[in-house]
Amino acid sequence: MAETSVERSERNPLVSAVDKPAPRFHGARNWLRWFLTNPRVLLSGGFILLLILSALGASIITESDPSRIRATMRLMPPGEGGFLGTDEFGRDLFARIIYGARLTLIVSLCSVAISSLLGVVMGMSAAFFGSPTDTILMRLADAILSFPPILLAIFVISFWGSSVVNVILVIGLLYTPRFQRIAYSSTLAVQENDYILAARAIGSRPARILRLGILPNIFAPIIVQFSLAMGTAILLESGLSFLGLGPPPDVASWGRSIQQSSRFMSQHPWGVVWPSLVISTTVLAFNILGDALRDRLDPRLRTA
Amino acid sequence: MGAYLIRRTISTIVLLYLIVTVVFLLLHLLPGDPAMTILGGIDANPTEEDIARVRERLGLDRPLYVQYLDWMGSLLRGDLGTSFVNNRSVADDLFTRLPRTMMLIMPAVILAVLLGMPMGIIAARFRKSLVDPGISSFALIGFSVPVFVSGLLLVYLFSLKLGWLPANGYVSPADDFIGFLKRAVMPIVTLSLGPMAITMRMTRSSMLEQMGLDYVRTARAKGLTEFATMYRHVLRNALLPVVTVVALQFGAMFAGSVLVELIFNWPGVNSYLLTSISVRDYPVVQAIVLVIATIFVLINFLTDVSFAMFDPRIRHD
Numbered sequence: 001m002a003e004t005s006v007e008r009s010e011r012n013p014l015v016s017a018v019d020k021p022a023p024r025f026h027g028a029r030n031w032l033r034w035f036l037t038n039p040r041v042l043l044s045g046g047f048i049l050l051l052i053l054s055a056l057g058a059s060i061i062t063e064s065d066p067s068r069i070r071a072t073m074r075l076m077p078p079g080e081g082g083f084l085g086t087d088e089f090g091r092d093l094f095a096r097i098i099y100g101a102r103l104t105l106i107v108s109l110c111s112v113a114i115s116s117l118l119g120v121v122m123g124m125s126a127a128f129f130g131s132p133t134d135t136i137l138m139r140l141a142d143a144i145l146s147f148p149p150i151l152l153a154i155f156v157i158s159f160w161g162s163s164v165v166n167v168i169l170v171i172g173l174l175y176t177p178r179f180q181r182i183a184y185s186s187t188l189a190v191q192e193n194d195y196i197l198a199a200r201a202i203g204s205r206p207a208r209i210l211r212l213g214i215l216p217n218i219f220a221p222i223i224v225q226f227s228l229a230m231g232t233a234i235l236l237e238s239g240l241s242f243l244g245l246g247p248p249p250d251v252a253s254w255g256r257s258i259q260q261s262s263r264f265m266s267q268h269p270w271g272v273v274w275p276s277l278v279i280s281t282t283v284l285a286f287n288i289l290g291d292a293l294r295d296r297l298d299p300r301l302r303t304a
Numbered sequence: 305m306g307a308y309l310i311r312r313t314i315s316t317i318v319l320l321y322l323i324v325t326v327v328f329l330l331l332h333l334l335p336g337d338p339a340m341t342i343l344g345g346i347d348a349n350p351t352e353e354d355i356a357r358v359r360e361r362l363g364l365d366r367p368l369y370v371q372y373l374d375w376m377g378s379l380l381r382g383d384l385g386t387s388f389v390n391n392r393s394v395a396d397d398l399f400t401r402l403p404r405t406m407m408l409i410m411p412a413v414i415l416a417v418l419l420g421m422p423m424g425i426i427a428a429r430f431r432k433s434l435v436d437p438g439i440s441s442f443a444l445i446g447f448s449v450p451v452f453v454s455g456l457l458l459v460y461l462f463s464l465k466l467g468w469l470p471a472n473g474y475v476s477p478a479d480d481f482i483g484f485l486k487r488a489v490m491p492i493v494t495l496s497l498g499p500m501a502i503t504m505r506m507t508r509s510s511m512l513e514q515m516g517l518d519y520v521r522t523a524r525a526k527g528l529t530e531f532a533t534m535y536r537h538v539l540r541n542a543l544l545p546v547v548t549v550v551a552l553q554f555g556a557m558f559a560g561s562v563l564v565e566l567i568f569n570w571p572g573v574n575s576y577l578l579t580s581i582s583v584r585d586y587p588v589v590q591a592i593v594l595v596i597a598t599i600f601v602l603i604n605f606l607t608d609v610s611f612a613m614f615d616p617r618i619r620h621d
Contacts, residue, residue, distance in 0.1 A: 143322045146601050147593070148559040151577075155593050158581040159330060235450050239563055242452050243578065255452075262456055262567075266464045276453040284448035291444075 034296060044288040051282060055101040066095040066252045078270060087257065087271045088264050097278055099252040104282070107168055107247075108233040114172030116226055119179025124210055124218070126180070127187035138184065141177035149174045150239055157245045164247045167240060171233050182225055186218035220297035227290035231283040238279050254279050308612050316605045323597050328375055331590055332368060339364060362388070384595070385587035387580075394591040397576065402595070404474065405572030407488065408564065409557045412495035417550055420500040424507025424546075428515065429534065439504065446501025451560045455494040455567040462490065472569035491568045495560050499553040506549040510542040544615060551607035555600045 035041055054061055062083075069089045078085040083094040126137040144152070153170045160166045190196070191214060199209050240246045241255030249256070254275040261271025339358040343350035359365045363374070378385065384394040427439040463471035469486050477484040514520065515538055523533045562574040569575075573592060580588035 139318075139322070142319060143326065146319060146323060146604070147597050148555045148600060150559040150562055151593060151596055154562065154577070154581065155327075155589065156330065158584075158589060231448065238450055239452065242450075242563060243566065255450075258452060258456070265456065265460055269460060272456055272460075276450075276456070280445075280449045280453055283450070284445060287444060287448050 038292060040288050041292045044285040044292070047281060047285045048289065051101050052105060054098050055105050058095075058098045058102060062092070062095045062098055064092040064095045066091060066099040067250060068092070077268075084274050085268075085270045087261055088268075093257075093271065093274055096252045096257055097254070097274055100254045100257065100275065101278075103164070103247060103251055103253050104234055104237060104279075107164065107171070107237045108230050110168045111171035111233050111237075112175065112226060112229045114168070115175035115229065116179045116222060118172070119176040119181075120183045120215075120218075120222060122176070123180040123183025124187045124214060127184045128191060128206060128210060128214070137180070141180050144174065144177050149236060153236065153240055154243065154245060157240065162240075162245050162247065164251070167237060167246055171236055174236070175229050175233065178229060179222065179225060182221050183218055186221055187214055190214050190217045223297060224290055224294040227286050227293055231286035231290065234279065234283050234286070305612065309609060312605065312608055312612075316601060319601055320598060323601070324376065324379065324594065325372075327590055327594050327597075328372055331586055332371070379594075384591040387585050387588050389580075389583055389585045389588075394588050397588075398573065398591065398595060401571065401573040401576045404570065405558075405561055405565070405574060407477075408491050408495055408561055408570065408572065409554065411488070411492045412557060413499065413550065413553060415492060415496040416499035416503050416553065419496075420503030421507050421546065423500075424504040425511060425534075425539065427504065427508045428511035431512070436508075440508070443501040443504045446504075447498045449497070451494055451498065451563045452567055454497055455490070455564055458490045458494060459567070472567070474570050487568070487570075491564045491570055494567075495557060495564050498560060499550075499556060502549060502553065502556075503546065506546050507542065510545045511538060514538045514542045544611065548607060548611070551603055554603050558596055558600065 035045055069091060070086070080086070083092075084097065085093050087093055087096070122137050122141075126134045147155075152174060153167075156170050157166055160170075196209060196213050199213050204213075237246065238253075238255030238258075241253040242259045244256070244259070246253055246255060257275040258272055258279075261268070261275075265272050339355050339362065340350070343354055343358060356365070363371060366374075375385075382395065384398065386393055387397070423439050423443070427436045430436055459471050462469045469490060473487055475483045475487065520533060520538060523537050524530075528537075558574075561572065562578070564570065565572045565574045566578065573596070577589060577592045579585075580592070
């Protein structure tokens, strides 16, 4: 350990100026132990992993095509026409859930990636460079936050047209202010530290200070927000799909499945039950994981 | 206080102006010609003359800044425009639709606070028993389940299986008050679940934060009963962040009511928005988005100002 830190400080003048090294993530082994010994982390993280794996290997897990219409197999109970039954077009519900996971995960991951990148860059710059960058960027965030999210999404999608890319872009833009605000307030606090002053004094450029001095220290709240934002992004995506403003009808999507099957709910509740269960569980898993990450990464933020 | 009020009023006006402008620009700078859409899109193959005629009727042939000034001018006069589809005044339709949405949102907020706050207090007080994890898990589920899932679950149970309540629809409370209540109960409960969970979590964590502070020890040390310590001291101080969250919930309610109105076939402002979107009635869409954003901004303004009145720390920030 000592050896590596000496090496690092020779290469990196900023780190050598740091009087107290930034709290780093502990070793991979500690993280693995945390994962395995915490029941709530194990359950929520395990479920998310399972979902990612089944989305990746959808064609291995199920041989049936999620969009194959079978007129003779309409509205079958679980076990007939597929593991979980069929919908009103005779399509295999299990296959639709597994392929729907692909869409949900791609949309939520891409949109949260966009919003975290944009938000962190904008929030850090606003705090670091001060006025007028500060005023412009933070007022912009206020303006976006003053619309109820789904309303703004509906508004924009109705002009852009509904497609996977548009849904990703809209959700990405809508959630940018959340990351921006967190990055902003954390940067304001972190940049008061002496080591940032030292880095400025030895002439480090702003980009370098932001990347090496500030970013590692504001990482914890951003990771937590990432997990929580995944949950809300999934809620928003499924809500838009439910309204018919998500991806085109031929793409398997949980929200749209629920909307279509809800008309047959009295005689065949399964078409609503399975996607409902899977959406709720997924969002719940991301929320639980976010809470657990918060407890682990930043005890000050803990909800006690 | 005066200075704070002036500063906050100015920033609210600037924000409203920004919203109006953004809504205008979204409508006019995004690809897609409303005139074309009204005539049925490219597939309908409208003639150049038809397009020109529609553009002229809608005033879309004028320069952008003229349209902008015209739109700002009519907004200031309280004119929200006329529908492309039936030429009715948007303001009139909103006037009948908005109260119906409010009839869902207001009771839902009240329900969320009436149940969420006591649950949060109980969870914080009985932290060491099984009560807290029980209530907390309920809250976690409450804001993880999408409104369309909880809504459909209620419909399945109380309408399709038990047959106690009508599955959807609306009657005016003036015509049939009992019928109105029967139809409003499920949408209101559905709408309140998420905000209830958030109120509960916020109350709980705010109480716990206060309970760790020195003044609580002092209160106990001078011999106050547990009841007095909790409700006269801790709760009072814990309420401020809770009320902020409740105010923010109004926005979340508008978001949730979009889906709730669809599920329960409730003819409020959101279903008006959805139908207008499907027929590309842009002036209506524009007006509704503007009105809802304005309500949202004004609620935030009122919350901030009332806090500054109660808590001097805020206005000196």
